[in-house]
Amino acid sequence: MDWINATIQGTLLGGLYALFAAGLSLIFGIMRLVNIAHGDLIVLSAYLALTVTMAIGVHPFLALVFVVPAMAVLGYALQRTVLNRTMGDDLLPPLLVTFGFSVIIQNALQIGYTADPQKLKAGAIETASLSIGPITVGVLPLLVFIAAIVVIGALQWMFYKTALGRAFRATSDLQDIAQLMGLNRAHVFGLAMGLSLAVTALAGVFLGIRTSFDPAAGGSRLIFGFEAVIIGGLGNIWGTLAGGVILGVAQTLGAKLNPGFQVLAGHIVFLLILAVRPRGLFPRMD
Amino acid sequence: MNNHEVSRTTRLSTAAMIVLAGILIVMAAAPWWAGRADLRLFGEIFLYLSLASLWNLLAGYAGLVSVGQQAYVGFGGYVLFALTMLAGISPLAALPIVMVLGGLIAVPVAALLFRLRGAYFAIGTWVMAEVFRLSAAQITVMGGGSGTSLPASIVKSMADGRSAREALAYWLALGVAVLVLGTVYLFLRSRQGVALMALRDNELAAKSLGIDIWRSKFVVYVVTGALTTLVGALIFMQKLRISPDAAFSTNDWTAFVIFIVVIGGIGTVEGPIIGTLVYFALRETLADLGSVYLIALGAVAILIMLKAPRGLWGLIRGTRGIELFPLSRRVRATTNKDT
């Protein structure tokens, strides 16, 4: 029974990882950009929410009303002012520039908030649980998982059914020709990064409610998101959810064997899948 | 009639080699003229110079952007400690073994990570470094998560007395820097090195040279892994204490190294040298600022990447194509003497 419970916990944890991954996968799909600072931006969102909840005393969920647009604007501005200048055939500039941002964000958070772990307090919902027969499910993890499904479904709908999604796909296919259709690439990329960081903001707030975080927590979040993307297969956003779930289950089962194995077990499953199916389980992109 | 002579050396590069040889002699004598603190600092400079040159070979020439070289630094430290503490091998004898083991472990790692393309390769190297770190924390004989110190008996066995030991550590650092720079330079002048540079500039040209690019990159990754492992062993031989967090630190062994190379000039042999000197000059004056110093370094690296992608050396070099370490061949007209 313990093992079944652990598997369910892991599945729900996978929802959070899929949220980490969604923003990463979105910008890679549209502009082939891998944002090394992605994890640090997740953590930055959590700190922003912390500041909002402390300053005006609102529930972390309500803080989303501020944090999501703030991160979206930050993403758009970052892309327009800096990252667009690094876009091209050479992959070094975007990689090294986002790496620089990663170090800057980490250290700025350390100055602003110290290195002490923090947590977002969400009240009763943190401990609430549902019992279905012998199985107990935390309300909060379930909520995060449902949010992940909703976000991924919404992203999928946006990408394939809206004018914005059409613009994203066209720009991803042929940047020059999309420009001829009146799409300003710099603006489209800005929107993509804005959307990516809006999802990141959501992920950051959920992260902050589920576990404690500190300025150095970003690296692991980037890695978990990345592993979910690769396990699921590039270009398949539902695959990313599956990848997140596989990673989450591997971690909770690993932790059950030995608490020190939690993260290591996830990495090992990732490496195994990379060895056996280098294109991930459900690849779609070439 | 005119003849043409193809050569690599220029008057400047010959002068640079003579100056370099002079510097090398002076630095080799440092234990006799420098104070203890300075000697330690010089040693550290040589080790960072080695890490930076190796990362530059990997990222700047082979296009393998790794953010996980701390895996090899930490691996080197841990294997050195294990060989001396558990197998009773003397630290000096252990060094070549450590290097070979570093190269051996790099083979399966490369086989796995080379499945990831471009930027995803970078994050893959980071995952690998995390696997190394988390695994090290599980090794109880090495103190698990809190790490261990090199026993005094082993430390004493290295050389008689503290100053002799410090001189030895220094010479090893200088030696590894010479080994690394020499290896990088000779590799870049080899056929495979030329192919990699051609690939960086033009993929088609490289393919027409008929060199298996995948194999060249593989060789670069493994050799870099072996040498980085050796540098790691020396770093922790000097520190005398190791823990998973210190051994596999992303900041210390990757972030700083990347900043050094980017600031100095990525994809040039001279860049890491200039970058290392700038980095240490800044560190000696600003290190007290802690986080602010790191933020400043990150900001400078971003600015350089945007405004001068070939770094300080690129600015110095300008469009004249100066090379202290000549890699490109020049065609020169010569007046005929014997024909």
Next chain:
Amino acid sequence: MSETILSISGLDAGYGDFQALYRVDLSVNAGEVVAVIGANGAGKTTLMRSVSGLIKTAPETVVWQNQGIGALRADQIAAKGIALVPEGRQLFKSLSVEENLIIGGQLGRKGPWNLRRIYDLFPILEERRDVPATSLSGGQQQMVAIGRALMSNPDLLLMDEISLGLAPVIIKSIYDALPGIVGEGLAAIVVEQDIAKALSVSSRVYCLQEGRVSLTGASHDISREAISRAYFGV
């Protein structure tokens, strides 16, 4: 004679260190079809890319409706009413046929063209509206590319080698549709290697040779000998 809408003067353009055009002069009047001919590598595509903004030039070398547009971005030029049917069709592979057409019209410029009229012009596209655009045959893809450009209701249509790689019967059907396209006051520049086709649809012709204008004149009274001299430089 009607007013000049596009006037190019002293255009130098190229890619990086490579200069492909030298001091090119060219003008297009309202409603006029101009042909640009020339051998491979003569600079025809570079000329199209310069006018449409994919290559930036000095602001005043390309003047559109009395405004210098040489330094504008391609999306800004598209908004001013210049549309390009690019060489090699270049459809968006992640978009369906209909989505390719819709994205062509997303600037929302007013004019006669809409989805309905494109489907009337090329009925086969309506049948295949939901399939990925790049799964169509070459000729059908060319129809999508032309439709996509028309959807923006341009005042000037640039067509870069629309017959390239297509079977003669397909080329004929596309050129047969041309009068229905340019008949409503729409001006066009037709870039072609097929000289006869180019001359038959145009009122004036420019010949490019190694990046320079080597000949210009009225399409109906220009001699074959003059063209072959201008074309091959012999």
